[in-house]
Amino acid sequence: MQHTVTIEDTGERYACAGEESLLAAMARLGRRGIPAGCRGGGCGVCKVEIVSGEFGTRAMSRDHVDDADRAAGRLLACRVYPASDLSLKVVGKLQKSVCGVVRPVSSVTPPVTR
Amino acid sequence: MAMTGVLRPGHAQVRVLDLEESVRFYRDVLGLVETGRDAQGRVYFKCWDERDHHSYVIRESDRAGIDFLGFRVLDKANLDRLEAGLKAYGIATERIPAGEMLETGERVRFTLPSGHVMELYAEKTKVGNGIPLVNPAPWSLQREHGIGPVRLDHALLYGPNVAEVQKIFTEVLGFYLVERVLTPDGNANAAIWLSCGQKVHDIAFAEYPEPGKLHHCSFLMESWEQVLRAGDIMSMNTVPVDIGPTRHGVTRGCTIYAWDPSGNRFETFFGGHLPYPDYETMTWTFDNFGQGLDYPQRKLHETFLTVVS
Ligand code: FES
Ligand SMILES: [Fe+2]
Secondary structure: OEEEEEEOOOOOEEEEEOOOOHHHHHHOOOOOOOOOOOOOOOOOOOEEEEEEOOEEEOOOOOOOOOHHHHHOOEEEHHHEEEOOOEEEEEOOOHHHHHHOOOOOHHHHOOHHHO | OOOOOEEEEEEEEEEEOOHHHHHHHHHHHOOOEEEEEOOOOOEEEEOOOOOEOOOEEEEEOOOOEEEEEEEEEOOHHHHHHHHHHHHHHOOOOEEEOOOOOOOEOOEEEEEOOOOOEEEEEOOEOEOOOOOOOOOOOOOOHHHHOOOOOOEEEEEEEEEOOHHHHHHHHHHHOOOEEEEEEEOOOOOOEEEEEEEOOOOOOOEEEEEOOOOOEEEEEEEEOOOHHHHHHHHHHHHHOOOOEEEEEEEOOOOOEEEEEEEOOOOOEEEEEEEOOOOOOOOOOEEEOHHHHHHHHOOOOOOOOHHHHHOOO
């Protein structure tokens, strides 16, 4: 069944089926760089904050989602499956690709340069 | 060349978020051979052409990433010699008793300044590759299951203090530097590729602020054709692919990077040039890192620098 997901930061909406992750469906918006990560809950690049709505999750790495994150609905979009319409905010690394936010130079410098 | 010290990366232990989903992936999609399970719940695999009991071990955890990488050394005398060398260099070592890992002798464990746990060991049961040692056939039916790589080839690890790590591998463990990528200012190495034999690399490191990160474990394919076939099998199974199929400038190897179900990147790899210890190191400037990563596309894919587990 299709649900509607609202990205609060931009007001954009997209359809997401219950068996599809929030990230996979968001990628169809065609924004450059959205599905950039591992899609397995291990790398942490796809973090979102679920503001409202019902959903189910699959396992995700505690390196990126601790108990406080879980309680606040800050989860990895590649491991969240909607069970109703829901709205979310993008946080962390996803912010740049979704909102086009220009982040401070330090956070976009290739990490290999330390 | 006589190889008398460290021979090869002999096992990697990787954390997965869902054990049975990962077993299905590694066994049926990547096509590794499951060789055992232990009381800790770890599942052991080998590639079809490997002769030792296992080369890749997975463990269920609430975090993805790598626990440790173990190197096979020639014999016990070399294990003692290399451990003494590490201690003399100022690195603390620990002996893990024989049998802690299935069919494996005593292991010498130590932690690199990059935060990665390394092991050396001299004994692991030879279970063979299913092909007789007398009048062997070129392959067995195990090769025809899934992607079917021939061996665990190398790993690329991300962490701090790569210059220190390089010294330990070259001055203590007998590796040599095959290739490197310079930092933008050209004063240090952003990434290094190290060999202990005549493979183009047995291990590689890239400078990264967070310690102990896994970039990928790499599995060797027999041909470029087999790398393309691996790509077909990945897509048939909707495995998320990161980069490729393409060819690296660094190492000249053909590659696909993709992710396991827990977000641990792995590589299907073929080829690469054959270095000798007397060869001079090849150097890539940072502005040519894109060619080093993806030679045809000349593209420094962002995920290469930012997505690790
Ligand atoms: S894309 Fe890696 S955790 Fe979601
Ligand atoms: Fe590699």
